Amino acid sequence: xxxxxxxxxxxxxxxxxxxxxxxxxxxxxxxxxxxxxxxxxxxxxxxxxxxxxxxxxxxxxxxxxxxxxxxxxxxxxxxxxxxxxxxxxxxxxxxxxxxxxxxxxxxxxxxxxxxxxxxxxxxxxxxxxxxxxxxxxxxxxxxxxxxxxxxxxxxxxxxxxxxxxxxxxxxxxxxxxxxxxxxxxxxxxxxxxxxxxxxxxxxxxxxxxxxxxxxxxxxxxxxxxxxxxxxxxxxxxxxxxxxxxxxxxxxxxxxxxxxxxxxxxxxxxxxxxxxxxxxxxxxxxxxxxxxxxxxxxxxxxxxxxxxxxxxxxxxxxxxxxxxxxxxxxxxxxxxxxxxxxxxxxxxxxxxxxxxxxxxxxxxxxxxxxxxxxxxxxxxxx
Numbered sequence: 134x135x136x137x138x139x140x141x142x143x144x145x146x147x148x149x150x151x152x153x154x155x156x157x158x159x160x161x162x163x164x165x166x167x168x169x170x171x172x173x174x175x176x177x178x179x180x181x182x183x184x185x186x187x188x189x190x191x192x193x194x195x196x197x198x199x200x201x202x203x204x205x206x207x208x209x210x211x212x213x214x215x216x217x218x219x220x221x222x223x224x225x226x227x228x229x230x231x232x233x234x235x236x237x238x239x240x241x242x243x244x245x246x247x248x249x250x251x252x253x254x255x256x257x258x259x260x261x262x263x264x265x266x267x268x269x270x271x272x273x274x275x276x277x278x279x280x281x282x283x284x285x286x287x288x289x290x291x292x293x294x295x296x297x298x299x300x301x302x303x304x305x306x307x308x309x310x311x312x313x314x315x316x317x318x319x320x321x322x323x324x325x326x327x328x329x330x331x332x333x334x335x336x337x338x339x340x341x342x343x344x345x346x347x348x349x350x351x352x353x354x355x356x357x358x359x360x361x362x363x364x365x366x367x368x369x370x371x372x373x374x375x376x377x378x379x380x381x382x383x384x385x386x387x388x389x390x391x392x393x394x395x396x397x398x399x400x401x402x403x404x405x406x407x408x409x410x411x412x413x414x415x416x417x418x419x420x421x422x423x424x425x426x427x428x429x430x431x432x433x434x435x436x437x438x439x440x441x442x443x444x445x446x447x448x449x450x451x452x453x454x455x456x457x458x459x460x461x462x463x464x465x466x467x468x469x470x471x472x473x474x475x476x477x478x479x480x481x482x483x484x485x486x487x488x489x490x491x492x493x494x495x496x497x498x499x500x501x502x503x504x505x506x507x508x509x510x511x512x513x514x
Contacts, residue, residue, distance in 0.1 A: 137418035138490035142411060150475040150496045155290065155318055155453050155487035158344035164407040168346075171400050186399045193406040194390070197351050200409050200416075201335070202326035206388035207359070209352045210402045214317050217336020217352035218246035218284070220392045221313055224362030229254030231281040234272065234310075238262045240290045242338075243315035247284060255281070266444070269300045276304070282311045287325075288318040291482075292443040293427075293453025295319065302331035311358075317341055321408075322423050322452040322489065324416040327353055334358070339405040342452065342489065343412070349401025354389050368394030412490075419490035423452040426488045426497055430454050433501040437508065442483050457483035458504070460512040469507050475500050 142161040145151045151159060160168075174182030194208040211217055223246075233247050237259045248257055260267055260275050267285055276283075283305040288295050298314060305312040313334040316325060320335075321342030327335060336352045339345030354362070364385055369375060371391040373384050385391040412419065427450060431441050434456050442455040457463050467479020477500075478485040486500065 136491050136493060137415040137422050138411065140491045140493075143491045146491065148474065150473075150499055152486045152488050152492060152496065152500060153476045153478055154322075154342055154344075154489045155293075155485060156341070156478050157347070158321070158341050158408075158489070160344060160346070160404065161408060161411045163411060164345070164404050167403055167407045168400060171403055183399065186403060189406075190397060190399070190402060193402045194351075196406045196409050196413075198353075200325075200413055201320070201353060202328050203353050204356060207353050207356050209354070209389040209392040210397050210405070211336075211350045211352055211393065212348055212398065212401075213350045214242040214315055214336055214338045215246055217334070217350055218243055218313070218315065220336075220352055220354070220365070221282075221311075221334050221362065222246040222250050223365035225281070225311075226361075226363060227253040227255050227281070230256065230279050232256045232258055232277060232279045234258045234260060234275050234280055234283045236260045236262045236267045236285060238289060238291060239284075239286055240315070240317070242317070243284060243286055247282075266294055266449075267296060267301070269297065269304045272301055272304050276308045276310065278308075280305075280308050280310045282313060284313045284315070286315040286318060287320070287323075288316075288451045288453060290318050290453075291485075292455045293318075293451040293487075294444045295323075295449050295451040297448065298330045298332060306331065318453065319451065321412055321419075323420045327355075339401070339408070343405060344408040344489075345405040346401045349398050349405050351405065352389065352392060354392070359389055359391075360387075362392075364391055366394055367391070370395060370397070415490065422490050423488060424450055426492060426494065427452060427454050427486075429494055430486060430488075430497050430501070431456075433497070434504070437501065437505050439504070440483075452489070453485060453487050455483045455485045458508055458511075461508060462511065465511050466504070466507060469511070470500070470503060473503050475503060 145159045195205040198205045198208045302312040311333045314332050316335050317337040333355045338350040340347040371385050373386050439456045439458050463483045467484050
């Protein structure tokens with residue numbers, strides 16, 4: 134089976150059946166080489182070796198922008214997903230009575246920044262997603278004339294439900310609300326064109342499907358929204374001329390880099406750029422491949438008698454499949470898989486599997502075979 138990502142770039146395959154990219158992605162070997170070179174430069178030459186990486190930051194932003202269909206001036210490189218959400222949440226000039234709409238199943242990174250807006254007199258409407266999802270019709274029913282912003286995760290971390298971003302953006306904009314998206318559990322597995330979808334802002338850490346280091350993220354802000362945002366956390370690099378250290382009256386730089394504040398995470402940004410070089414060559418193929426693998430997984434799990442907790446349709450399937458075996462403890466099953474060097478995430482509600490573009494059908498079959506053999510053992514334990 135030919136994979137869209139070269140397996141030779143992922144030495145993890147030599148020792149593990151790694152199916153856990155919704156938790157932490159794997160650094161490609163090409164990224165590792167670049168990061169080792171960065172560390173060597175830092176260790177042996179100090180600022181002389183590091184300054185070229187500073188100059189390359191604009192190139193890194195350009196790579197991210199091209200990857201998602203944005204302009205370079207609309208990209209900031211930050212630390213994590215929540216920081217991107219906080220730039221918007223802390224930057225909008227809220228009025229008492231303004232409303233934010235989000236689902237009750239959002240990961241905390243895309244919940245706490247918006248819940249904190251209650252301090253500004255904002256009402257947060259939590260759409261209860263138990264038994265239903267945030268579809269355009271459901272969203273429309275929760276909007277009001279005071280709705281200022283709608284936010285959602287493109288793919289849900291729990292069960293992998295993939296939201297229809299273009300349709301949700303259209304509904305939000307009909308009401309005059311901004312539409313902001315956490316793409317952490319989708320970007321890298323699925324291609325994104327921010328212009329075509331119509332989002333106002335997106336943000337994501339790089340450490341999962343984007344296969345970069347932890348502690349680095351990016352933020353896209355639609356160009357004409359940048360000046361509308363109050364800069365809640367300025368730093369020395371927010372200034373128009375960052376080398377005029379004592380000119381405190383100068384304006385902020387007129388692009389999204391103003392949101393980066395202080396000295397950026399150069400090595401993290403490098404890891405993100407190097408991973409995008411690998412991913413960007415096969416975006417469409419990666420998405421098809423991941424869906425084929427997860428469809429095959431679900432078919433096999435159903436034959437075993439598993440309950441598929443993920444919502445699987447052509448429009449909503451993603452790279453995440455969560456399942457449980459009715460007679461088996463998910464924690465015990467996950468630990469058994471771990472002992473067999475099959476890496477997944479396991480929680481009380483089920484086992485979560487998340488393959489990427491270098492995984493193979495044989496690795497999915499290995500998981501299925503191991504689960505099948507484990508069921509009678511765990512069911513009697």
